[in-house]
Amino acid sequence: MQLSLFTALALLVLTATGFLAGRTRALAIGAREEGRLHSLPNYHGYFVALWTGLPAFALLALYAVTGTMVVNTLALGELSRASEPLQQRYEAILATDEDHRAATASVERLEAEIRMLRAEADAIIASEGPHSEALAPLRARQEERLFDQDDARFVITSREAAIAGIVLEAADADVADARARAGFEYRRLPPEQRELFVADARALAFADTLASRDTPELRAAAEAFVPRQQALAWGVSLAALALAAGGLAFGRSRxxxxxxxxxxxxxxxSAALMLASAIAILTTLGIVLSLLFESLRFFASIDWRVQDFLFGTQWSPQTAIRPGQIGQSGSFGAVPLFAGTGLIMLIAMLVAAPVGLFAAIYLSEYADSRFRAWAKPVLEILAGVPTVVYGFFALLTVGPLLRDFALFLGYEDAVTQSALAAGLVMGVMIIPFVSSLSDDVINAVPQSLRDGAYAMGATKSETIRHVVFPAALPGIVGALLLAISRAIGETMIVVMAAGQAANLTANPLESVTTITVQIVMLLTGDQEFNSPKTLSAFALGLVLFVLTLILNIIALRVVQRYREKYD
Amino acid sequence: MAEDANVKAGTVYHPAEGNRKVKVAASGVDVFYADKQALHDVSVEIGDRAVTAFIGPSGCGKSTFLRCINRMNDTIDTARVSGSIRIDGEEINDRSVDPVLLRARVGMVFQKPNPFPKSIFDNVAYGPRIHGLAVSKDELDSIVETSLKKAGLWDEVADRLDQPGNSLSGGQQQRLVIARAIAVNPEVILMDEPCSALDPIATARIEELIDELRENYCLIIVTHSMAQAARVSQMTAFFHLGHLVEFGPTEEIFTNPRDRRTQDYITGRFG
Structure with missing residues (x-):
C-alpha cells in the first residue's frame, strides 16, 4: 500500500514535470521559429502532462481494483498444485469406500421418489383442486423421504470428513508439507468458508488485520501470498513509472x-465529462439489472407464478427454516402491499396537494417580496428534515392522538400504527415538494397573462382561478406526480407509523403495510440469500422502481410540454 | 395651445376636425418606481372619439403614463402614483374608485398578444362573464359575435370558436385580444405598442381596425413607430426622460414641432 502511495506521489511529480517540459519546449519553439504557435504554451504543457499522468494512473487504478484478486488467484493456484498428492490419495480412498457409495446411491434414489410424489400431487391438484384429501398421505410420504435423504446426506459428509482426516493424519508425519495440507483444506471448504480462509491467510501474511485463527496450515498459505503480492506491487510501480516516463518523452516529442x-x-x-456522465448512467443501469436478475430468481423460485405475485391477495412471506420442509414456499400475493402503499399515498396527497398548492399560490401571487424572501426558504427547510424525525413524530405524537380521537368517537378497534397517521405525516413531509415546484411553474406563467386579466377588470383571485391556474396546470400536475412518486418510495415514516400487518383494507384507521416496509422487513435480520422470502424483496423493489419511473417520466413530459409553450 | 382663439373649455382642439370633448384629463401626474421617478408632472387633456399617440424613446415614461389611466400600476408593489387623472371629470386616483370596475371602463391591449389559455369564445366571453354583462347564453353569444365582428376577426374564426386562443396567428391573436377588450363595452381603449410583435401585413390590419374603432371609442396608443403614429393618430404626445415635452395635433408635431427635442427625435437624431 505504501509502495503504491509513493508511486502515486512520484507520478504526480512526473506529471508536473511533464507540464513544465511541454510548456518550456513550446516557449523555446515559439522563440526560435517564425510564426505563431498554434496553441498557447500552457496547452502544450497540459498535453504532455496528460500523456505522462493518464496511462500511469490508469495502470495504478487497475492494480488497485484487481491487484488483490490477481494475488489470490496466483497464491491459491500454488496451494492447489502443492496439495495435488493429498487430493489424489483422498479421492482414491473415497472411491473404495462402501458406506459413501451406498449413501450417494440412496440420495439419488430418494430424489427420484420425491420427484414422482411431487408429480402425483400436482396431478391431483390439477384434477381435484388444492384442498383434496388425497394429498395428505402423499405429503406425509414426501416428508418421510426428505428426512431419509437428509440422513443419507449426513452419512456422505461425515464419511468425507473421516477420510479427509485419515489423509491428513498420514500427511502429518511430513511436517514440512504444511502448504499441501493448506491447499487440501482449502479445496474441501464450502464456498462461503473459502473467503474466510483467504481473509485469514492474508491477515497472517500482511499483518494488517487480525486473523480469526492461527494454524500451521494458514501460516503456510500466508507464505504463498507474500512473495506474489510483493512481486506484483513492485512490478506495477515500476511499470507505472516507466509508462509515465515514456508518456512524457512521447508527449514532448509531439x-x-x-x-x-x-x-x-x-x-x-470532453472525454472526462463524458466519463463522469457514463459513470452515473452505468451505475443506474447496474442497479436496475441487479434488481431485474434477482427478481427473475424470485419468480423462478415461485415457479413463474408472476400473476400470483402481482394479483394475489395473501402476503405471508414466512418460509420454513429447514430446507425440504413441506409448504416452504410462503404466500407472495403483493396486492395488500400495493393497496397499503396506495392508501397511504392517497392520504398524503390529500394533505399535500391542497396545502402545498395554496401555499405556492399565496407565496407567488399574494405574499409581498419581503415575506416571500424568508418564507420560501423556511418552507424548503421542511424538505430537509430527516424522514426518521417525521417517523417518530408520526409514531409518538400523531398516531396516539388519532387513536385517542377515534376511541373518543366510539371506534373501538383504533390502533396507534395506522395508515392515517403515516399518511398525514407523509403529507406534511411532501408539502415543500408540491409548493416549491408549483411555485416555480406559477412564476413561469408570463406576467402578460396576468396583466391581460387585470386589464379586463378581473380581481386577483379571479385572475388566479381563471387564468394563472389553468396556464400552470400542466406544470402543477407534473409537480403532483413527482410528489406522488416521492410518497410511494418513502420508507422511514411508514416503517415506524403504519405497522407491518399486511391487511387488505380501505379503512385508514387500521394498520397497513407498504412495499417499502416489506422490503425493509424482508432484508433486515438473518436471511438466507437464496430463499424466496429474501428474493421477493427484489421483486418488490423492481415493482417500486417501475412505478416511480413511470410516474417520473409522465411528470417530466408534462412539465416539458408546458415549458415549450411559453419559451 | 392656450393662445389659440378656437379653444373652448372642456374640449380639445384639432385644426382639421374641430373641437372634441375631453375624455381623459391628467394634471400633475408623478410616478415613482421604488425611489426612481419615472414620470414628472405630466398634464394633458385627451379628446374622445379620436386616436391619441404617445411617442418617445425607450424608457421615456409613455407606457408608465398609459398604465396610470387604468391604474395598472396598482399591480406593481413598488409603484406610487400621485396627481390627478379624471375620466369624464371623475377622479380615478381616488380611494373610493374600485380599480376593478375602472378597468372595465378602460380596456387595455398589450405589446405581446396575450390570449388566455382558453377557447376563442371563452377569451371574448371572459369580461362579460366576470362583470355579469350577459344574463342569458344567447346574449353572451351575441356579445361575442359583435365584439369579434368589431375586431374584424369574426369571418376568420366563426367556425372554430371552441379552439384555443393561442392556436391563432400573432395578428389574429392581437385582434382577439382587442375583441376581448371591446366585449366589456369600455369607453377608453389603451394600446401599449400593439403592433410591435407583428409582421407588416398584420400591422396594417390592426391599424385599419384602430381607425374604425375611433368612431366609438377614445383610443390611446403607445408606439415606437413614428410612421404608425402619423398614420393612425389625430393627436400626438411626445415624452422624453419622464417629461411630456409636447402635445398637439399629429400633423403639427411631425411637420412643425415647437420643441427642439421633438424635432431631434422626429428627424432621427436620437432615440
Missing amino acids: VTRQFRARNRVEWMV
Missing part, C-alpha cells in the same frame, strides 16, 4: 509549432 495541443486538450476535457 510539441511542434503547428501541433494542435489546444484541440487535443479540449478532446480530453
Whole structure:
C-alpha cells in the first residue's frame, strides 16, 4: 500500500514535470521559429502532462481494483498444485469406500421418489383442486423421504470428513508439507468458508488485520501470498513509472509549432465529462439489472407464478427454516402491499396537494417580496428534515392522538400504527415538494397573462382561478406526480407509523403495510440469500422502481410540454 | 395651445376636425418606481372619439403614463402614483374608485398578444362573464359575435370558436385580444405598442381596425413607430426622460414641432 502511495506521489511529480517540459519546449519553439504557435504554451504543457499522468494512473487504478484478486488467484493456484498428492490419495480412498457409495446411491434414489410424489400431487391438484384429501398421505410420504435423504446426506459428509482426516493424519508425519495440507483444506471448504480462509491467510501474511485463527496450515498459505503480492506491487510501480516516463518523452516529442495541443486538450476535457456522465448512467443501469436478475430468481423460485405475485391477495412471506420442509414456499400475493402503499399515498396527497398548492399560490401571487424572501426558504427547510424525525413524530405524537380521537368517537378497534397517521405525516413531509415546484411553474406563467386579466377588470383571485391556474396546470400536475412518486418510495415514516400487518383494507384507521416496509422487513435480520422470502424483496423493489419511473417520466413530459409553450 | 382663439373649455382642439370633448384629463401626474421617478408632472387633456399617440424613446415614461389611466400600476408593489387623472371629470386616483370596475371602463391591449389559455369564445366571453354583462347564453353569444365582428376577426374564426386562443396567428391573436377588450363595452381603449410583435401585413390590419374603432371609442396608443403614429393618430404626445415635452395635433408635431427635442427625435437624431 505504501509502495503504491509513493508511486502515486512520484507520478504526480512526473506529471508536473511533464507540464513544465511541454510548456518550456513550446516557449523555446515559439522563440526560435517564425510564426505563431498554434496553441498557447500552457496547452502544450497540459498535453504532455496528460500523456505522462493518464496511462500511469490508469495502470495504478487497475492494480488497485484487481491487484488483490490477481494475488489470490496466483497464491491459491500454488496451494492447489502443492496439495495435488493429498487430493489424489483422498479421492482414491473415497472411491473404495462402501458406506459413501451406498449413501450417494440412496440420495439419488430418494430424489427420484420425491420427484414422482411431487408429480402425483400436482396431478391431483390439477384434477381435484388444492384442498383434496388425497394429498395428505402423499405429503406425509414426501416428508418421510426428505428426512431419509437428509440422513443419507449426513452419512456422505461425515464419511468425507473421516477420510479427509485419515489423509491428513498420514500427511502429518511430513511436517514440512504444511502448504499441501493448506491447499487440501482449502479445496474441501464450502464456498462461503473459502473467503474466510483467504481473509485469514492474508491477515497472517500482511499483518494488517487480525486473523480469526492461527494454524500451521494458514501460516503456510500466508507464505504463498507474500512473495506474489510483493512481486506484483513492485512490478506495477515500476511499470507505472516507466509508462509515465515514456508518456512524457512521447508527449514532448509531439510539441511542434503547428501541433494542435489546444484541440487535443479540449478532446480530453470532453472525454472526462463524458466519463463522469457514463459513470452515473452505468451505475443506474447496474442497479436496475441487479434488481431485474434477482427478481427473475424470485419468480423462478415461485415457479413463474408472476400473476400470483402481482394479483394475489395473501402476503405471508414466512418460509420454513429447514430446507425440504413441506409448504416452504410462503404466500407472495403483493396486492395488500400495493393497496397499503396506495392508501397511504392517497392520504398524503390529500394533505399535500391542497396545502402545498395554496401555499405556492399565496407565496407567488399574494405574499409581498419581503415575506416571500424568508418564507420560501423556511418552507424548503421542511424538505430537509430527516424522514426518521417525521417517523417518530408520526409514531409518538400523531398516531396516539388519532387513536385517542377515534376511541373518543366510539371506534373501538383504533390502533396507534395506522395508515392515517403515516399518511398525514407523509403529507406534511411532501408539502415543500408540491409548493416549491408549483411555485416555480406559477412564476413561469408570463406576467402578460396576468396583466391581460387585470386589464379586463378581473380581481386577483379571479385572475388566479381563471387564468394563472389553468396556464400552470400542466406544470402543477407534473409537480403532483413527482410528489406522488416521492410518497410511494418513502420508507422511514411508514416503517415506524403504519405497522407491518399486511391487511387488505380501505379503512385508514387500521394498520397497513407498504412495499417499502416489506422490503425493509424482508432484508433486515438473518436471511438466507437464496430463499424466496429474501428474493421477493427484489421483486418488490423492481415493482417500486417501475412505478416511480413511470410516474417520473409522465411528470417530466408534462412539465416539458408546458415549458415549450411559453419559451 | 392656450393662445389659440378656437379653444373652448372642456374640449380639445384639432385644426382639421374641430373641437372634441375631453375624455381623459391628467394634471400633475408623478410616478415613482421604488425611489426612481419615472414620470414628472405630466398634464394633458385627451379628446374622445379620436386616436391619441404617445411617442418617445425607450424608457421615456409613455407606457408608465398609459398604465396610470387604468391604474395598472396598482399591480406593481413598488409603484406610487400621485396627481390627478379624471375620466369624464371623475377622479380615478381616488380611494373610493374600485380599480376593478375602472378597468372595465378602460380596456387595455398589450405589446405581446396575450390570449388566455382558453377557447376563442371563452377569451371574448371572459369580461362579460366576470362583470355579469350577459344574463342569458344567447346574449353572451351575441356579445361575442359583435365584439369579434368589431375586431374584424369574426369571418376568420366563426367556425372554430371552441379552439384555443393561442392556436391563432400573432395578428389574429392581437385582434382577439382587442375583441376581448371591446366585449366589456369600455369607453377608453389603451394600446401599449400593439403592433410591435407583428409582421407588416398584420400591422396594417390592426391599424385599419384602430381607425374604425375611433368612431366609438377614445383610443390611446403607445408606439415606437413614428410612421404608425402619423398614420393612425389625430393627436400626438411626445415624452422624453419622464417629461411630456409636447402635445398637439399629429400633423403639427411631425411637420412643425415647437420643441427642439421633438424635432431631434422626429428627424432621427436620437432615440
